[in-house]
Amino acid sequence: MVTSGSGAASGGAGGSGEFGGAGRPVDRDGLIAALRDLPGLRLGIMGGAFDPIHMAHLVTAEEALAHLALDQVLFMPAGDPPHKSRQLAPAEFRYLLVSVATAPHPRFSVSRFEIERTQVSYTVDTLEYLAGIVPEGTEMFFITGADAVLDILTWKNPARVLELATFIAATRPGYDLAKLSGLLAKLRSETVGLVPEARVKTLEVPALAISSSMIRERLAASKGVRYLVPESVAELIEKSGVYASGGPAAAEERKCAK
Numbered sequence: 441m442v443t444s445g446s447g448a449a450s451g452g453a454g455g456s457g458e459f460g461g462a463g464r465p466v467d468r469d470g471l472i473a474a475l476r477d478l479p480g481l482r483l484g485i486m487g488g489a490f491d492p493i494h495m496a497h498l499v500t501a502e503e504a505l506a507h508l509a510l511d512q513v514l515f516m517p518a519g520d521p522p523h524k525s526r527q528l529a530p531a532e533f534r535y536l537l538v539s540v541a542t543a544p545h546p547r548f549s550v551s552r553f554e555i556e557r558t559q560v561s562y563t564v565d566t567l568e569y570l571a572g573i574v575p576e577g578t579e580m581f582f583i584t585g586a587d588a589v590l591d592i593l594t595w596k597n598p599a600r601v602l603e604l605a606t607f608i609a610a611t612r613p614g615y616d617l618a619k620l621s622g623l624l625a626k627l628r629s630e631t632v633g634l635v636p637e638a639r640v641k642t643l644e645v646p647a648l649a650i651s652s653s654m655i656r657e658r659l660a661a662s663k664g665v666r667y668l669v670p671e672s673v674a675e676l677i678e679k680s681g682v683y684a685s686g687g688p689a690a691a692e693e694r695k696c697a698k
C-alpha cells in the first residue's frame with residue numbers, strides 16, 4: 441500500500457520545484473487529479489526508453505491491466521536512463537510517439553515527469569514522486585521486462601523501490617523462466633530484513649519478439665516496421681526521419697555496434 445505524502449520529499453530528487461516545495465508534489469500530467477475519486481486505485485507504471493515504443497510494450501501493458509485488474513497504466517518515458525549508455529532519440533520525440541500510441545486506449549496515459557527532469561531519473565525517485573500525488577490507499581505496480589527485474593539489486597535504493605511498488609516481471613521471448621525464478625529467490629533472500637517482502641510477480645505475456653533495437657536496426661536498413669509499431673507511430677517515424685539511415689539515432693546505433 442502506498443499512502444499519500446509517504447516521504448515524497450525524501451527521494452533526494454529535489455530541484456526545480458517538481459516536488460512542489462514544502463507541499464505535495466506537482467501533478468504535472470493532471471493524471472492523478474483525474475483519478476482522484478477512485479478509491480483503492482491500482483496504478484500500473486511502465487517505464488522504459490521507448491526508443492521507439494512498439495507493439496510488445498502495448499501488449500505487455502494490456503496484459504498487466506487485465507491480469508492485475510489495474511485502473512490505469514501510466515507510461516513513463518525515460519529522460520536520461522542511468523543504465524543506457526547509447527544516445528537516445530530526443531526525449532520529446534519519444535514522448536510524442538508514446539502519446540500517439542497510447543491515446544486510443546482509455547486506460548493508458550503518459551507522464552512527462554522523467555523527460556522534464558534535469559537530473560538522471562532513478563526508478564526510486566519516480567516512485568517517490570508518484571507516491572506523493574496518488575490518492576490514499578493506492579497500490580502501485582511497476583511493470584518491467586523480466587530482464588530488467590533481475591537488476592533491481594543494482595538500482596538506487598532497491599529496498600525502498602520494492603517497498604513503494606509491487607514489481608511485475610513480464611516474460612520476454614528468449615527469456616529463461618527457470619533462470620528468472622532462481623534469481624527471484626535470490627532477490628527475496630537478499631532483501632530479507634530490508635523490506636517486509638520483495639514483491640515481485642511474474643506475468644506471462646504472449647511472446648512478441650520485438651524490441652526497440654530491432655525496430656531501429658530495421659529503419660536504419662530502410663526496412664518497414666508496419667505491424668511492429670502502431671500505424672500512427674510508423675507515420676511519425678517516417679515523416680521525421682529520426683531513425684533513418686544517416687539520421688541521428690541510426691548514426692549513434694552504428695557507433696555503439698562497433
Ligand code: ATP
Nearest residue numbers: 487488489490496584585611612648650651652653
Ligand atoms: P531496447 O531494445 O532499446 O533495449 P526495448 O524493446 O527493450 O528497447 P525498452 O524501452 O528498453 O524497450 O523497454 C521498456 C520496458 O518494456 C522494459 O521493461 C522492457 O523489458 C519491456 N519490454 C520491451 N520489449 C518487450 C517484449 N518484447 N516483451 C516484454 N517486455 C518487453
Ligand code: MG
Nearest residue numbers: 488585651652
Ligand atoms: Mg530494453
